[in-house]
Amino acid sequence: MEFTRALRDAGFVAHARTRSSATTLTGASERGTMPREPGPLRRASLAGRRFVAVVLAFAPLALTHLRDRRRFLLLGGPRDVSDATRERRAAALRETLVALGPTFIKLGQLLSTRPDVLPPAYVDELARLQDEVPPADWADAREVLEAEVGPVGEAFDDFDAEAISGASLGQVYTATLDGERVAVKVRRPGVEALVEADLRVIGTLFPALLRLAPPAQRFTLSNLSAEFAETIRDEMDYDRERDVLESVRANVAADPDVVVPASVPSHSTSRVLTMQYVEGTKIDRVDELDAGVDGTALAERLERCYLDMLIEDGLFHADPHPGNLAVQADGTLVIYDFGMCGTLDAERRERLRDCYVAAANDDIEGVVDAFVAMGALDPAADRAFVTDVLSLAVEHCHGERVEAARIRDLIEGFEGTLHDLPFRMPRDLALVVRVAIVLEGVCLTLDPDFDFVAVVEDAVEPEPRDSTREHVESVLDDLGDDARASARAALGVPPKIERALDRADRDDLSVRTDVADENDVLRRLARRLVLSVAASAGVVVTTLCYTAARTNATIAVGVATAGALALLYRSFGASGRQRAVREAGQVARRSLENRGGRR
DSSP states (O other), X not given: OHHHHHHHHTTOSXXXXXXXXXXXXXXXXXTTSSOSSOOHHHHHHHHHHHHHHHHHXXXXXXXXXXXXXXXXXXXXXXXXXXXXXXXXXXXXHHHHHHHHOHHHHHHXXXXXXXXXXXXXXXXXXXXXXXXXXXXXXXXXXXXXXXXXXXXXXXXXXXXXXXXXXXXXXXXXXXXEETTEEEEEEEEOTTHHHHHHHHHHHHHHHHHXXXXXXXXXXXXXXXXXXXXXXXXXXXXXXXXXXXXXXXXXXXXXXXXXXXXXXXXXXXXXXXXXXXXXXXXXXXXXXXXXXXXXXXXXXXXHHHHHHHHIIIIIISEEEOOOXXXXXXXXXXXXXXXXXXXXXXXXXXXXXXXXXXXXXXXXXXOHHHHHHHXXXXXXXXXXXXXXXXXXXXXXXHXXXXXXXXXXXXXXXXXXXXXXXXXXXXXXXXXXXXXXXXXXXXXXXXXXXHOXXXXXXXXHHHHHSOOOOOSHHHHHHHHHHHHHHHHHHHHHHHHHHHHHHHHHHHHHHTTOXXXXXXXXXXXXXXXXXXXXXXXXXHHHHHHHHHHHHHHTTOXXXXXXHHHHHHHHHHHHHHHTSOOXXXXXXXXXXXXXXXXXXXXXXXX
16 A cells, blocks of 8 residues: 555545545645646646556556466466465455546446456455445535536525435435435536546557457457446436436336336436435345345345346346345335446347246256357357356356355366356446346345246246137247247358458458377377488488587487487388278278279
8 A cells, every 4th residue: 555655645546535535536636726627738648647647556466467477477387376365466456446546446346247357356356346435525516516507505405415425426415406305416526537538548558458368358358448438438427327217217117116216307417417315225234124025025026127127128227236226114126326227129138038048947058059149158169168157157046056166176177267268248248247246146135045047937938828729829929939030040140151251351260170080190190200300400410510520429419310210210110000090091992992883
């Protein structure tokens, strides 16, 4: 932490102080030194300072990573890293992200739900970033609020200046409007310029990060970079968040067990979002929930709600961590904060449904096929290994306890780690995975033995049909589905061929072949070639040494050359195996000649 304090003293790193003190987001040492709308020169200056800050902050972590791959940076083998060391490094990474300010805190929150990018120790540590962001000073937040909706005393009946929630990009206050209690979300002051500067820095440094990443992760990291930039800009646009909130609210309106607060358009802008205040107990505070609330039923309601968003609606809340979920006294689920959301088109929803149906039926091959069809898994991946991994995942989703030894044996057999798997998550599917991972933690808090697959099965399987007519209609529907699937597969062939040709044009196409060489013919040919080259070179060197009257060198090289010639001669000896090969070849040749003669 001495290093972080030195950066702060130099003005490079954003401060993260206590709730009662100001939080300077732009790295300036005093309020007012940076205008709200900086010009091009100041933006360039800010980006330069942030570049230096980020490089200095991450340089020790980068050097450590390089030394893990090469003990002496350029030489030596990889280093063994203990679990305790990984945990210590993960804690250092989290502290670095907090010190660098809101953009990197948001990046850490995103990485905390991406086990396909980071090892488990880092994912667990970064998950602590969800609720560790202090709010900005009220005087700065008030300046933003009044610039958007007018003087606080005139716009609201009453306003509580103590924030009830502090996020990385904004904070939430409570107020009274027309006699009703409302929640007011205010964007952090000066955060726009800081985020844009940080995104420029990340874009500049990202190519270097890709060079350090394993080849299997480069596709995912490229998508992650684009996803992060798009996500953080979307989260700063409160007009967009209000539209999403109202759309999801309309989608869940028919469900009496789910509540989404209504927005107040008259007091909402691109930097301020005013909503109905809905009370509730934070969903992970199990001890504080009313005794009448059934944890298992609540977990099922939560899982079913998000399955409907994903499969039926195509618009879903993508940040279901405990800070954004609450429970009312009667068990009603409350969903807050729609800054992070995702959308799925009809085809993607259909593929996702296929994946869920396969998981519900314990059809692991079907799950793998669905991942490949969605473009989330490299078709050239080791299918047997991926199938084993997904089998364990489905077992875990059934609520079964997966032994750590099985996972360890599987990883050792793969000679890597689970985050090295060849998954290639596009942005929309990455958000789906984020939702699944975060929901898993919440549901297991409510019910440690929760069976996710049972809920999925109820959500995606059709209702049983009793009559003969309905059965016939079902069969016809299935045939129609098969025909449509076949047509879709036929239409999908040309794009796949085009993608393969594009990869070949980019020199990014690899072809794996297995050569059958049961009689070691190739090995013997390679050995003979090496011995021939060595013997030929030995003859030349021996001649040169003899000409130069180097007796000792001539003897030494001559003996080595003679040995190479002897081994070469021996390799041409007619061993039993070689005779068998020749005889098999003669038999095959005679057979072909006989067939030709009969024709």
